[in-house]
Amino acid sequence: MAQNDPILKIKNLSVAYGQVKALTDISIEVLKGEIVVLVGANGAGKTSIMETVLGANVPVSGTIEFKGKSIGGVPVDKNVRNGMYLVPEGRGVFSSMTVMDNLLLGAHHNLKNADSKLELVFDSFPVLGNRKSQVAGTLSGGERQMLAIGRALMSSPEMILVDEPSIGLAPIIVNDIFEILVNLNKEGYSILLSEQNVYKALKIAHRGYILETGKMTKHGTADELLNDPAVREAYLGA
Amino acid sequence: MEVLIAQIFNGLSLGSIYVLLVTGFNLLLLVAMIIHFSFPVVVVFSMYVSWAVMTATGMVPLGILAGILSAIAVNVVTAPMFQHIMKKRGSVDINATMVISMGMGMIITDILSHTFNQGFPIAFPDALTGNDKGALISTRLISISRGQVLTLIIGVIFVLFLFWLLYKTRAGRAFRAIAEDPNGAKLVGIPLLKTGLQSYALTGILGGVTAVLMAVLLGSASAGLGDQLGHKVLAVSIIAGLGNLKGGLIIGLLLGVLEAVIQGYLAGSWSNAIAFIIMLIVILAKPKGVFGSSL
Amino acid sequence: MSLPLYYFLAIAAIYILMSWSIYIPYRVGQLHFMTVANMAISAYFAALMAINFSWPFWLVLIAGTLLGALIGFLVSLAIGDAPCFAVVIVGFTFIYLTKTIIENVEAFGGPLGIFSIPKVMQTSSSNRVFLLITAYALVLLTGYLIKRFDRSRLGRAASAIFIDRDLAVSFGVDVKKMGMFLQSWASAVGGMSGVLYAFIMQSISPNHFTFHIVGICMTMLFVGGYSTIWGALLAAPILWGFPLILPEVLQSWNIVIYGVLLIVVLVIKPEGIITRPMIKKLESILLRKKKLV
Numbered sequence: 001m002a003q004n005d006p007i008l009k010i011k012n013l014s015v016a017y018g019q020v021k022a023l024t025d026i027s028i029e030v031l032k033g034e035i036v037v038l039v040g041a042n043g044a045g046k047t048s049i050m051e052t053v054l055g056a057n058v059p060v061s062g063t064i065e066f067k068g069k070s071i072g073g074v075p076v077d078k079n080v081r082n083g084m085y086l087v088p089e090g091r092g093v094f095s096s097m098t099v100m101d102n103l104l105l106g107a108h109h110n111l112k113n114a115d116s117k118l119e120l121v122f123d124s125f126p127v128l129g130n131r132k133s134q135v136a137g138t139l140s141g142g143e144r145q146m147l148a149i150g151r152a153l154m155s156s157p158e159m160i161l162v163d164e165p166s167i168g169l170a171p172i173i174v175n176d177i178f179e180i181l182v183n184l185n186k187e188g189y190s191i192l193l194s195e196q197n198v199y200k201a202l203k204i205a206h207r208g209y210i211l212e213t214g215k216m217t218k219h220g221t222a223d224e225l226l227n228d229p230a231v232r233e234a235y236l237g238a
Numbered sequence: 239m240e241v242l243i244a245q246i247f248n249g250l251s252l253g254s255i256y257v258l259l260v261t262g263f264n265l266l267l268l269v270a271m272i273i274h275f276s277f278p279v280v281v282v283f284s285m286y287v288s289w290a291v292m293t294a295t296g297m298v299p300l301g302i303l304a305g306i307l308s309a310i311a312v313n314v315v316t317a318p319m320f321q322h323i324m325k326k327r328g329s330v331d332i333n334a335t336m337v338i339s340m341g342m343g344m345i346i347t348d349i350l351s352h353t354f355n356q357g358f359p360i361a362f363p364d365a366l367t368g369n370d371k372g373a374l375i376s377t378r379l380i381s382i383s384r385g386q387v388l389t390l391i392i393g394v395i396f397v398l399f400l401f402w403l404l405y406k407t408r409a410g411r412a413f414r415a416i417a418e419d420p421n422g423a424k425l426v427g428i429p430l431l432k433t434g435l436q437s438y439a440l441t442g443i444l445g446g447v448t449a450v451l452m453a454v455l456l457g458s459a460s461a462g463l464g465d466q467l468g469h470k471v472l473a474v475s476i477i478a479g480l481g482n483l484k485g486g487l488i489i490g491l492l493l494g495v496l497e498a499v500i501q502g503y504l505a506g507s508w509s510n511a512i513a514f515i516i517m518l519i520v521i522l523a524k525p526k527g528v529f530g531s532s533l
Numbered sequence: 534m535s536l537p538l539y540y541f542l543a544i545a546a547i548y549i550l551m552s553w554s555i556y557i558p559y560r561v562g563q564l565h566f567m568t569v570a571n572m573a574i575s576a577y578f579a580a581l582m583a584i585n586f587s588w589p590f591w592l593v594l595i596a597g598t599l600l601g602a603l604i605g606f607l608v609s610l611a612i613g614d615a616p617c618f619a620v621v622i623v624g625f626t627f628i629y630l631t632k633t634i635i636e637n638v639e640a641f642g643g644p645l646g647i648f649s650i651p652k653v654m655q656t657s658s659s660n661r662v663f664l665l666i667t668a669y670a671l672v673l674l675t676g677y678l679i680k681r682f683d684r685s686r687l688g689r690a691a692s693a694i695f696i697d698r699d700l701a702v703s704f705g706v707d708v709k710k711m712g713m714f715l716q717s718w719a720s721a722v723g724g725m726s727g728v729l730y731a732f733i734m735q736s737i738s739p740n741h742f743t744f745h746i747v748g749i750c751m752t753m754l755f756v757g758g759y760s761t762i763w764g765a766l767l768a769a770p771i772l773w774g775f776p777l778i779l780p781e782v783l784q785s786w787n788i789v790i791y792g793v794l795l796i797v798v799l800v801i802k803p804e805g806i807i808t809r810p811m812i813k814k815l816e817s818i819l820l821r822k823k824k825l826v
Contacts, residue, residue, distance in 0.1 A: 336621070
């Protein structure tokens with residue numbers, strides 16, 4: 001079902017914060033229509049990859065291609081316009097602003113058909129429609145995650161970067177969120193997901209990459225990784 | 239009683255000036271992330287430019303236009319300097335922006351006290367202030383001038399416009415997002431520098447309009463006015479809680495009314511001093527503000 | 534000694550002290566401009582005591598310094614750990630209020646100020662020499678104390694607060710006490726400078742103690758470098774001195790020149806011309822030479 005064209009192609013990427021090396025020689029591909037998951041412990045570099053792809057960090061070396069064009073050093077707002085959007089770690093919605101405002105921020109660069117997009121978002125997430133004039137700070141954790149995803153959809157992205165969606169959420173709600181991601185993927189969105197919840201993430205993903213302290217240690221299809229004894233021992237507790 | 243009412247009205251006009259200045263200061267603080275202590279000095283500079291054009295050409299509308307444009311120009315021209323400092327964000331750097339702003343204030347105030355009108359206070363023509371037409375309402379005890387009414391009306395309209403802009407427009411949404419979480423705003427694709435630049439332009443317009451209103455209301459200006467307003471604006475925004483727009487609205491109006499009422503009963507420079515003493519007491523008691531800071 | 538040279542040296546000492554009085558609380562990131570108000574208050578106190586009650590110089594100097602410390606301490610009870618901008622506005626308000634009060638109260642001489650503050654020594658020339666020696670002795674003393682502070686455990690705690698306040702708190706540094714100590718000390722230095730100033734100038738007026746002093750001292754501190762005491766020590770005489778040798782047309786623009794310098798240095802070299810690593814390097818070179826000898 002995945003087409004063979006890569007939408008995102010990261011090659012030999014290294015990133016440093018000052019003297020501290022955050023990522024070393026990372027190569028990742030996301031094909032069109034795929035869910036690719038980055039798994040690893042805290043501090044493995046998942047968020048760094050997300051932010052670098054997005055354009056918030058400048059790589060030390062390596063190339064990033066999005067839809068066949070190099071985007072190294074391109075600022076975030078250009079990448080957003082170009083069809084990439086982040087669902088940040090810890091939900092990252094603006095809690096003093098209303099649900100409506102948060103959603104419209106997603107459409108910041110493309111307000112023309114915001115109304116029709118809003119309708120779509122409210123169809124998928126009725127709870128957001130019911131609370132659209134409420135301040136985001138009053139929402140529950142799961143609702144905020146939906147809002148962050150809804151905001152991403154407002155930008156009409158081709159690829160959504162989802163950073164640690166399950167952090168701090170109850171297991172039932174995590175299941176809901178993952179189901180939402182699977183549905184979005186079926187609608188045609190490519191998804192780069194980072195997760196600590198390795199089992200659940202690999203269950204919904206097509207392929208996965210395993211990171212340890214800024215380096216890539218393994219990659220393969222989700223099934224391969226789920227059945228890999230080393231992975232099972234390190235991440236799945238079996 | 240009649241005097242009190244007149245003074246309260248007077249205070250509301252003055253207060254609306256403070257509100258405009260504080261709102262401009264807060265917007266720069268929230269969106270551009272600078273403490274532009276000398277923002278009121280820029281406004282007084284625009285008053286001087288406006289005055290110079292009015293006296294040179296005799297045309298009041300041209301002077302008004304020049305005043306507004308000069309405020310925008312100063313803000314936009316100095317923006318890259320502040321943005322250069324703010325690229326490395328941190329609490330110490332925000333202090334640096336305040337020091338730079340004070341440096342700007344030193345330069346502008348000194349230029350004003352050397353050049354325009356040989357450093358003497360300037361007086362705006364009656365064609366602008368409407369003082370030659372006499373008071374709008376006058377009874378035995380009180381008189382309310384055209385300038386006061388005009389300032390209050392335009393002040394209210396402009397504040398409403400600002401809040402509409404902040405809460406109902408695309409740019410306003412971006413402003414508020416940056417104000418709440420600059421990094422979060424950046425990650426969802428809001429260009430910080432470009433949006434920051436818009437806030438410099440917006441506060442430039444705001445400053446220019448305020449300059450004209452001050453010219454109408456006060457009828458005169460001196461080089462030291464900017465410093466004094468700078469202190470008041472910083473004090474008001476600290477009392478209201480730095481970056482608290484609605485708090486600034488309330489405290490700005492309160493300060494205007496307080497000053498006017500004191501002036502109604504006490505003459506000379508003491509009235510100003512009492513306003514400062516009251517502000518000082520509030521700041522000493524609550525250095526972090528009455529309504530809480532949004533920073 | 535020629536009169537201009539005397540005034541240059543004497544006022545330079547005052548500016549060194551005043552710039553240091555801004556430096557001291559800036560060790561924890563606070564711009565405590567109240568020291569300018571302390572300078573005014575203690576200068577007026579000194580003048581009135583010396584004229585009306587014939588207090589001797591040393592008594593006035595000590596009392597004026599303590600007066601500064603006391604006021605600084607009382608205010609620091611409220612703003613010892615306040616954010617920088619609150620400290621700034623409290624300082625400005627004090628300067629403004631002090632000026633308003635001395636301008637409007639007859640006993641303080643009104644806008645004209647106070648004249649004929651007595652000499653400390655009999656002759657004019659011995660008076661000048663005495664005041665110069667005293668002023669620079671106090672510069673040395675204050676510099677020595679700041680140096681000792683900077684090198685102590687407390688100085689390191691202050692640096693920690695400057696760099697990251699929350700982190701410093703988590704290490705158990707008492708931010709409020711540190712702020713109170715530094716503010717009181719700075720106000721004492723401000724008061725001491727005020728007394729010196731009154732005796733050097735022999736006449737004072739409200740206009741001597743306004744915001745231009747804030748601007749000048751701020752320029753000296755930030756252009757010289759706020760991370761070490763050497764910045765203000767070198768910048769104060771140079772910045773105070775060079776407008777004096779400019780042609781008269783330019784001299785009156787000295788505040789504009791200061792403002793431009795301040796902005797340019799902060800934009801190009803935010804930590805100022807003289808920095809702590811620079812001083813460290815210099816010290817290590819000097820120490821090595823000593824060892825070789």
